[in-house]
Amino acid sequence: MPSTFTSFNDVRPEVASFESYEPGLSIAEIAERYGLDRVVKLASNENPLGVSPKVREVLRAHAVDAFRYPQAGNPRLVRALAAYYGVDGKRIFVGNGSDEVIDLLFRVRAVPGVHNAVAFRPCFGLYPTQAKMAGVEFRQAPLNEDLTFDFRRLRDCIDEDTTLVLITSPDNPSGRAAPLEELEALADSLPPACLLVVDEAYVEFAGEGSSLLPRLDRHPNVALMRTFSKVYGLAGLRIGYAILPPAIADYMWRVRLPFSLNILAEEAALAALQDGEFREETIALVRRGRETISSALREMGCEVIPSSSNFMMFRPPAGGPGAAELHAALLRRGVIIRALRSYGLPGWLRVNAGTDEENALFLRFTREILEGKA
């Protein structure tokens, strides 16, 4: 007898209230919409140098392995990361982008309806969505108006049922780095069951002394999360990792889908880790771009938040085109930057450092639009 089941709208309550993920604008979409030959994307904090030549070579050489499953647990990459950072391999967890690491942290650390997780507002969009998907209460303490961190307000959100605190440093979208002493004081003040996760997706651009890594041994309740999407130029391959307390890493491995990090991604990550030259070149280019863009935008009268990252948050001066207008006018000229409406910051925009040529193009168009020569 055929099934009479028709109620396909019945889903978990957490799922029923989900909005579709709003992806960033793609180069192809904008090229087609405005009939443009060239589109520059400075919206997703990707690497301006693209994929390192050494990694491209490795990807080509390993294309023939794509029919095989990766080795479950990615032991080679785990060993390489442990050696690179000088930490015990039992602390390393790797996943399909930091996105997967974030998702699993909620599901592993927090009991739905019992525990809560805490972060600042605004924060990286995946934190609230994955908390929701896990059925975990997500509390947010507002950042200060200038987007510096208000740790007192953050602490006010934390109680005995808080099992996860997530802080991004340098932060997205502001680019501000959290003072290490504040992070350490926070770690020391947390309830016993609480893990502090510092998302260091952009830390390589912040320079020496910006990471908690050298102080990790003093703080058994702190985890660091990083990614190959930014300084290593591998956003499309999806490789994220974390240095965790060993017991948590062990549970994360037990529940991770066994092959979530694919075989080519793993080879690329191993090669990228060895490619110090590309990493240094990326950092130098980003720092130069950051300076050029920040000072030029300030000259145009924009307010620019000081950034330790590979992107800058800014708002146009009053009395001229606003953020939405500037964003739309840049799109028409083939430059995609990030509107920050979804972060609750409609008056602000975020642009990442590109190549020297891309930066010059962005600045030329921005100047023209702000001066009314649109």
Ligand SMILES: Cc1ncc(COP(=O)(O)O)c(C=O)c1O
């Ligand atoms: C703060 C922050 N964390 C994590 C990620 C995600 O990184 P991945 O590409 O490794 O998933 C991003 C990506 O933009 C980010 O901005």
